[in-house]
Amino acid sequence: MKTMLKPSKAAKAEAELAEAIRPGQSIELLKELHILTREGRLNQDSRRKLKQVYHLSQFIEKLLREMPGEGAHATLADHGAGKSYLGFIVYDLFFKALGGGHVYGIETRPELVARSAALAARLGFERMGFLNLTVAESATSPELPAQIDMVTALHACDTATDDAIAFGLAKEAKFMVLVPCCQAEVAACLRETKALALARTPLAELWRHPLHTREIGSQLTNVLRCLLLEAHGYQVTVTELVGWEHSMKNELIIARRTGQRNGGAARRLCELLAQFGLDALLETRFRLPA
Numbered sequence: 222m223k224t225m226l227k228p229s230k231a232a233k234a235e236a237e238l239a240e241a242i243r244p245g246q247s248i249e250l251l252k253e254l255h256i257l258t259r260e261g262r263l264n265q266d267s268r269r270k271l272k273q274v275y276h277l278s279q280f281i282e283k284l285l286r287e288m289p290g291e292g293a294h295a296t297l298a299d300h301g302a303g304k305s306y307l308g309f310i311v312y313d314l315f316f317k318a319l320g321g322g323h324v325y326g327i328e329t330r331p332e333l334v335a336r337s338a339a340l341a342a343r344l345g346f347e348r349m350g351f352l353n354l355t356v357a358e359s360a361t362s363p364e365l366p367a368q369i370d371m372v373t374a375l376h377a378c379d380t381a382t383d384d385a386i387a388f389g390l391a392k393e394a395k396f397m398v399l400v401p402c403c404q405a406e407v408a409a410c411l412r413e414t415k416a417l418a419l420a421r422t423p424l425a426e427l428w429r430h431p432l433h434t435r436e437i438g439s440q441l442t443n444v445l446r447c448l449l450l451e452a453h454g455y456q457v458t459v460t461e462l463v464g465w466e467h468s469m470k471n472e473l474i475i476a477r478r479t480g481q482r483n484g485g486a487a488r489r490l491c492e493l494l495a496q497f498g499l500d501a502l503l504e505t506r507f508r509l510p511a
């Protein structure tokens with residue numbers, strides 16, 4: 222009878238490493254991002270992040286390749302970039318070999334911006350730029366071009382995702398790839414207004430407990446974001462980024478510009494806001510096309 226041999230620890234580590242490193246990828250980058258240790262081994266603490274970023278970068282690359290020249294001249298703005306894992310990985314795996322295109326990282330923490338800029342310079346990633354701006358400021362910054370092809374925001378805090386959407390609309394982005402973080406604004410409004418029209422219906426049970434208020438606020442926010450994008454002429458797909466065991470903030474919203482504004486979505490957005498007593502957000506967060 223045959224016995225199955227368990228792979229040794231070393232063989233397992235080798236296999237994981239081989240899976241983590243893509244052809245042509247900069248080993249120095251992976252070490253600088255602490256995905257690999259100085260000795261070139263896979264950093265177990267970074268595995269989850271790496272999985273998310275690789276997965277997202279695959280979606281992004283696929284969309285970029287739909288563009289003229291297979292995306293060789295595309296511009297990408299990554300909002301709430303943090304350490305710019307996503308921007309660096311997309312540049313290294315996609316833009317580097319193409320010899321064109323530009324990646325902008327937008328981040329409010331100056332030390333992260335300086336660090337990313339220094340790393341890009343060291344690696345010779347010339348077509349990467351890092352701007353110490355809020356997402357909202359970046360929409361009118363002269364440091365960015367008038368049009369941006371792809372907008373990304375991976376776990377950009379709170380309303381930074383909404384600002385990223387506003388940025389994408391202003392820049393007529395062809396694609397937006399968003400993985401929202403928790404958003405507190407809608408939940409706060411729900412708490413304040415108690416969702417007026419629905420307060421006396423059984424639906425009010427959905428946000429009676431504070432934890433549920435937060436969760437439904439988050440869910441409602443993403444629904445409103447999708448309707449807003451559709452109202453502005455985007456086709457929207459909602460899916461999960463990776464298995465839930467890897468991240469709780471796992472909703473991936475992919476928007477593709479068609480230019481066909483969806484009046485039904487605009488109406489639904491207004492109705493939802495009215496039902497939940499959130500009309501005020503129509504003037505600020507969820508502005509419809511004129």
Ligand SMILES: C[S@@+](CC[C@H](N)C(=O)[O-])C[C@H]1O[C@@H](n2cnc3c(N)ncnc32)[C@H](O)[C@@H]1O
Pocket residue numbers: 300301302303304305306307327328329330333354355356357374375376377378381384402
């Ligand atoms: C949770 S981290 C995610 C970082 C990165 N996208 C990632 O997934 O590794 C969120 C980042 O967004 C930045 N941030 C928060 N609000 C912002 C805003 N309004 N404009 C620009 N950056 C913002 C924070 O400083 C932080 O670095």
